[in-house]
Amino acid sequence: MLYDEVIVQTIRVETPSAKYDVFAGSGLLAELAPRIERAVKRLPRRVFVVTSPEIWALWGKKFLRSFHEMAGEARGRQENFEAPVALFLPPGEQHKTVKSVERLLREMVKAGGDRGSLLIAFGGGIVGDVGGFVAATFMRGINYVQVPTTFLAQVDSSVGGKVGVNLPEGKNLVGNFLQPRAVFADIGVLGTLPDRELHAGLMESVKAGFIRDRALVRFMEEHSEEILAREPKALEKVIAASIRMKAEVVRKDERENGLRMILNFGHTVGHALEQATKYKAMLHGEAVAWGMVATLAVARRRGTITGGQMERMEKLIYRYGPLPKLKVTAARVMAATGRDKKNVGGVRRFVLPVGIGDAGVVEDVSVAELEAGVRYMLVRSRTAFKG
Amino acid sequence: MLYDEVIVQTIRVETPSAKYDVFAGSGLLAELAPRIERAVKRLPRRVFVVTSPEIWALWGKKFLRSFHEMAGEARGRQENFEAPVALFLPPGEQHKTVKSVERLLREMVKAGGDRGSLLIAFGGGIVGDVGGFVAATFMRGINYVQVPTTFLAQVDSSVGGKVGVNLPEGKNLVGNFLQPRAVFADIGVLGTLPDRELHAGLMESVKAGFIRDRALVRFMEEHSEEILAREPKALEKVIAASIRMKAEVVRKDERENGLRMILNFGHTVGHALEQATKYKAMLHGEAVAWGMVATLAVARRRGTITGGQMERMEKLIYRYGPLPKLKVTAARVMAATGRDKKNVGGVRRFVLPVGIGDAGVVEDVSVAELEAGVRYMLVRSRTAFKG
Numbered sequence: 001m002l003y004d005e006v007i008v009q010t011i012r013v014e015t016p017s018a019k020y021d022v023f024a025g026s027g028l029l030a031e032l033a034p035r036i037e038r039a040v041k042r043l044p045r046r047v048f049v050v051t052s053p054e055i056w057a058l059w060g061k062k063f064l065r066s067f068h069e070m071a072g073e074a075r076g077r078q079e080n081f082e083a084p085v086a087l088f089l090p091p092g093e094q095h096k097t098v099k100s101v102e103r104l105l106r107e108m109v110k111a112g113g114d115r116g117s118l119l120i121a122f123g124g125g126i127v128g129d130v131g132g133f134v135a136a137t138f139m140r141g142i143n144y145v146q147v148p149t150t151f152l153a154q155v156d157s158s159v160g161g162k163v164g165v166n167l168p169e170g171k172n173l174v175g176n177f178l179q180p181r182a183v184f185a186d187i188g189v190l191g192t193l194p195d196r197e198l199h200a201g202l203m204e205s206v207k208a209g210f211i212r213d214r215a216l217v218r219f220m221e222e223h224s225e226e227i228l229a230r231e232p233k234a235l236e237k238v239i240a241a242s243i244r245m246k247a248e249v250v251r252k253d254e255r256e257n258g259l260r261m262i263l264n265f266g267h268t269v270g271h272a273l274e275q276a277t278k279y280k281a282m283l284h285g286e287a288v289a290w291g292m293v294a295t296l297a298v299a300r301r302r303g304t305i306t307g308g309q310m311e312r313m314e315k316l317i318y319r320y321g322p323l324p325k326l327k328v329t330a331a332r333v334m335a336a337t338g339r340d341k342k343n344v345g346g347v348r349r350f351v352l353p354v355g356i357g358d359a360g361v362v363e364d365v366s367v368a369e370l371e372a373g374v375r376y377m378l379v380r381s382r383t384a385f386k387g
Numbered sequence: 388m389l390y391d392e393v394i395v396q397t398i399r400v401e402t403p404s405a406k407y408d409v410f411a412g413s414g415l416l417a418e419l420a421p422r423i424e425r426a427v428k429r430l431p432r433r434v435f436v437v438t439s440p441e442i443w444a445l446w447g448k449k450f451l452r453s454f455h456e457m458a459g460e461a462r463g464r465q466e467n468f469e470a471p472v473a474l475f476l477p478p479g480e481q482h483k484t485v486k487s488v489e490r491l492l493r494e495m496v497k498a499g500g501d502r503g504s505l506l507i508a509f510g511g512g513i514v515g516d517v518g519g520f521v522a523a524t525f526m527r528g529i530n531y532v533q534v535p536t537t538f539l540a541q542v543d544s545s546v547g548g549k550v551g552v553n554l555p556e557g558k559n560l561v562g563n564f565l566q567p568r569a570v571f572a573d574i575g576v577l578g579t580l581p582d583r584e585l586h587a588g589l590m591e592s593v594k595a596g597f598i599r600d601r602a603l604v605r606f607m608e609e610h611s612e613e614i615l616a617r618e619p620k621a622l623e624k625v626i627a628a629s630i631r632m633k634a635e636v637v638r639k640d641e642r643e644n645g646l647r648m649i650l651n652f653g654h655t656v657g658h659a660l661e662q663a664t665k666y667k668a669m670l671h672g673e674a675v676a677w678g679m680v681a682t683l684a685v686a687r688r689r690g691t692i693t694g695g696q697m698e699r700m701e702k703l704i705y706r707y708g709p710l711p712k713l714k715v716t717a718a719r720v721m722a723a724t725g726r727d728k729k730n731v732g733g734v735r736r737f738v739l740p741v742g743i744g745d746a747g748v749v750e751d752v753s754v755a756e757l758e759a760g761v762r763y764m765l766v767r768s769r770t771a772f773k774g
Contacts (some may be wrong), residue, residue, distance in 0.1 A: 017404075036571045097494075102485040102554070102561075109556040137524075140551060140562040141642075162526060167489070169496040174489075176563060255528075 009240045013159060015254040018179035022159055022247065024239050026232060028186035031350060032147065033066035036120070039182035040143055043070065044116045047084040048108055051122040052091050055149050056079035060086065061149075063122060064114040084120065085111050089127055090306035093279035096126050096165045098174060104134045115139045115253055122178075124150040124197075125157040125284065129175070132163030136178040138279055146183040151201030151235075155208070155242035160250040160260075171271055171279075177255055185243070187235055200285030202227065202320040205238050205293060208245040211265045214357030216241045217316065224319050262359045265351040266292035269374060272336035276328045286324055289317050290377050297376035298369055299352045304341050309356050318384055324379040330348065330374045337370065389681055396627045400634045402641040405566035409546055409634065410557035411626050413619060414434060415573035416446065419534065420453035423507070426569035427530055430457065431503045434471040435495055437518035438509040439478050444538050445579050447473065450509060450534075470505065472498050476514055479522030480666035483513050483552045485561060491521045502526045508567075511584075512671065514545040516559070518552030523565040533570040534736040538622075539672050541572035542595070542629035547637040548646075556664075558658055564642055572630070574622055587672030589614070589707045592678065595629040597700060598652045599636070601744030603628045604703065611706050649746045652738040656761060657722035663715045673711055676704050677764050684763035685756055686739045696743050705771055713768040717761045724757065 008025030020039070028035065037043045047067070048300065051060070067083045074081035087107050089095055108117070119142060121131030128146050135144035146158035164175015184363070190198065202220075207215035219237060221225065226234035253260040270291030274284065282290075296313055299305045317323075337348075350365040388449070407426070415422065436443075436450070443450075454470045474494050475481055495504070506529060508518030515533050521529035533545035551562015577585065586725045589607075593637035596604035606624060607614065613621035633650065640647040657678030661671065669677075670706030683700055686692045704710075737752040 098485060098489040105485075106554055106556055109554060109560055137551070137561050137563060138566055139560060140549065148551055162527065164524070167493055167496060169493060173496055174492055174524050174525060176524060177527055 001209050006324075008340065009236065011240065013179070014251050015161070015179060017177075017254060018161070018181075020179060021180050022156070022185065022243050022245060023184040023342065024187070025236060026186065026188050028145075028184045029062050029188060032063065032184065033070040035184065036118075036182065037070070038144055039145065040118060043081055044118050045080045045082060046113055046117040047082075048111070048113060048117060049084045049122050049132060050089060050104060050119060050127060051086060051128055051364060052382060053088050054091060055123045055127070056086060056088070057385075059122075059149070059189055076149055088122070091124075093166065093274075096130055096209060098165055098167070100130055101137070101165055103136055105138055106199070108134070108138055113138065113142075115142060117142050118236040118378070119144040120147055121145070121158075122147045122149065124148070124155070125153040128153050128158050128376055129163055130165055132161075132178060132180065132222070133165060133175055136163055136176040141178065144178075144342035145180050145181045148183065148185055149189045151190055151239070152204055152283075153201075154190075155201065155239055156204040156246065158183045158185065159243055159246050161254070167234050168274060179254075179272070182311070184208060185239060187232055187239065190230065190235065192350070195228050197283065197285075198230070199228075199320050199322075200237070200289075201241040203285040203289040203292070203317070206316055206320060207263075207265050207288065208242040209316075210353055211262045211351070211359035212245045212249070212357065216245070217356055220353075221312075221319075228320070261349060261361045262351050264352065265359055266290075266295050268337055268350060269294040269370075269377065272333045273326070274326065275336040276332045280296045281327065282324045285386045289321070289323050290326060291318060292375035292383065293380055294373035295350075295352065296373075298350070298373040299354075301369065301372065302352065304352050304354045304360075305356070313353070313356060314380075314384075322385045323381070326378055329380075330371055330378060333374050334367070334371055391547070396623065398627065398634050401555070401568070401638050401732040402548070402566060404641060405548070405562075405568075407566060407569050409570040409572065411574070413573065413624060416449050416534075416575060417569045418453055418683070419450065419571065420457040422571065423505075423532055423569065424457070426532065427505060430468055432467045432469060433498070433500055433504040434469075434503060435498070435500060435506045436471045436473045436509050437476060437491060437506060437514055437521060438473060439511070439514055440475050441478060442510045442514070443473060443475070445687075446509075446536070446576055457743050476517055478511075478513070478660075480513065480553065483517055484556070485552055487517055488521055488524070488552055495521070495525055500525065500529075502529060504529050506531040507534055507767050508532070508545075509534045510540070511535070512540040515540050515545050516550055516562070517552055519548075519565060519567065520552060520562055523550055528565065529570050530716050534625045535570065535572055536576045538577055538585050538626070539591055539670075540588075541574075541577075542588065542626055543591040543633065545570045545572065545628055546633050548641070557662060565745040566641075570587050572626060573627065574619055577617065577622065584613075584670065584672075585617070586707050586709075587670035587676075589625070590672040590676040590679070590704070592625050592629040593703055593707060594650075594652050594675065595632040596681070596690055596703075597740055597743060598649050598738070598746035599744065600628060601631045603632070604743055605715040608699075608703055608706075615707070639772075642683060645748075647703065648724070648736060648748045649738050652740065652746055653682050655737060656681040656720065656757075656764065659720045660713070660715065663719045670709045676708070676710050677713060677768065679704060680767055681757075681760035681764035682737075683760075684687065684741065685737070685752060686741075686761040688756065688759065689739065689740050691712055691741045691747075700740070700743060701767075701771075709772045710768070713765055715765075717765060719756055720761050721754070721758055 119135040148158040161179035270288040506522040535545040548566035657675040
């Protein structure tokens with residue numbers, strides 16, 4: 001089972017608002033145009049690609065090839081299809097803004113976009129979130145597909161329809177829920193991903209295992225060398241398992257009224273860390289990793305995990321490290337958790353692991369409990385990666 | 388039937404994404420808090436009112452009264468409900484921008500808004516469109532209700548879930564479809580509406596009659612004096628009929644893939660006029676009125692209406708005038724129609740009346756036909772209100 005021959009895996013996502021496929025495997029980029037056409041029935045005349053300059057420099061030519069072929073065929077048939085128009089979003093959380101969205105929308109109008117146009121988000125999580133939100137709001141919503149190029153985006157943000165941008169007051173405070181028409185996770189493009197980003201992305205797979213998939217936890221424990229060496233079959237296994245977990249949760253709770261909240265395991269403290277360090281000191285996956293460590297400490301004190309389980313879980317997190325040292329105080333982190341948008345009606349909702357492979361949402365975590373968890377995390381940030 | 392005693396009429400809107408009631412009548416403002424509570428099950432701790440300074444100065448005190456009573460009761464029951472927080476949008480199309488949306492979103496975060504918060508859009512069409520879009524995007528969407536204060540907003544924009552803002556490139560190019568949880572159209576607040584706005588708003592009722600409701604056309608012909616004198620029962624009749632027409636169309640086609648397009652009767656040229664005059668020379672309803680005149684001329688040439696029908700329809704439009712003189716050239720109007728967002732895939736979709744009380748969408752209106760209609764409209768703008 002583990003190393004069987006798989007080229008492209010298809011994972012079906014079904015929600016009340018949409019049904020679509022996530023494709024994970026190698027060689028997807030080369031077949032993008034016909035695959036997208038199958039997903040949206042008919043490619044419109046105007047296709048937009050929202051991407052980053054870096055990704056486009058590395059993969060733009062390969063990306064465009066299948067579209068150029070299709071445009072050539074369309075000309076042969078006297079049809080009205082043109083090759084995609086690339087629109088750029090500079091890298092970095094500082095560009096995940098309302099202002100960027102407005103600029104992209106205006107560029108689309110100027111380039112002749114209409115309500116039948118299609119948008120392809122081709123890049124990491126930020127490109128996916130911003131591109132998806134542009135698609136959700138352009139002329140009140142057009143079709144879009146996700147072509148994630150980072151591990152994190154492939155296993156997490158490209159699936160589930162959460163799109164949006166940040167406000168100066170906090171992360172992801174503006175957005176929509178809009179499912180893509182398809183997601184294409186090409187493992188081939190991960191070849192140019194920096195090690196640090198791969199490791200940070202793997203933290204979302206660790207999270208997926210912790211909250212919902214014991215077998216994935218075991219696989220990531222036993223095959224960490226192959227995974228970190230980017231052995232395609234090992235990566236594919238982790239990616240497909242992570243997407244499957246997320247698809248199942250999103251199917252049951254598209255709009256995060258209940259179950260979907262468990263996906264935020266580690267994210268309350270993770271978001272606070274990102275905010276307290278102004279999104280500059282660490283990658284999202286790294287912040288979530290530290291957030292999971294803080295959460296494990298809260299869970300241990302409550303007894304929802306044993307000491308042995310905590311040790312095993314922490315070890316797995318650090319196996320996919322190293323994580324950056326934290327240079328913030330507990331007080332700053334605590335202050336930043338106050339604005340987390342999951343705090344419906346002032347209640348502090350919090351996701352706790354229950355053993356390994358399960359998790360639940362509780363509403364009665366006190367400030368003192370959370371602070372103890374944060375303090376444990378800060379101690380571990382000084383000691384976990386010594387020797 | 389015509390003058391029977393009616394206090395509040397309830398019109399049910401059912402779409403694939405939502406079911407809700409539109410209430411039209413007198414005295415709704417005084418009972419707002421309990422009525423909204425019934426619609427959303429339970430009022431959250433934090434309620435926001437997006438409104439204009441003018442409307443708030445006129446009606447804010449009355450608006451707040453039922454909420455203060457409810458807050459008092461909640462304190463008695465030790466519950467966590469506070470009176471609404473008012474957020475202001477200055478009047479005018481120039482504030483219907485992405486920038487205003489961002490400012491309102493930030494104010495909501497700072498005032499402690501969360502995913503359970505409720506937004507009430509209390510004002511004219513611009514307040515409704517902007518407020519609704521803020522609700523649709525705040526933390527990926529919160530509940531909202533519409534409390535329209537202009538005739539136009541009551542009969543048209545508050546119902547149907549179209550929300551959004553303009554770009555410098557054109558009107559309503561950014562937005563979402565999100566249905567409100569309820570709409571409260573209080574005829575009482577129309578008392579302070581300037582005559583010109585009432586007349587402009589009545590144009591959407593004229594439109595409603597032309598495309599879908601022959602009986603409404605006849606009522607507006609026969610009772611124009613009572614309507615223009617703001618006789619409550621006559622107004623209520625026109626408002627309820629207009630909303631019913633819109634509710635029926637939206638029920639059949641929420642996202643404007645087909646039938647809903649007929650609501651854009653007169654709007655292709657109307658939007659072009661607004662754009663060509665930078666949204667300053669006329670009200671939306673006035674622009675639509677002139678757009679209908681241009682459209683009638685196109686329809687007459689095609690033979691979808693008779694000469695007698697055209698005369699009768701034009702007469703009804705002018706009965707609810709006067710309309711402002713047009714100071715644009717045919718060339719400018721034509722250029723502005725080129726960017727209308729209904730032009731899917733480059734095809735010029737156009738709504739034509741078929742007799743009185745019916746309409747259809749055609750795709751083959753030529754530039755020459757449209758220009759002839761625009762020229763007719765410009766001639767009528769010089770002659771229709773003489774003597």
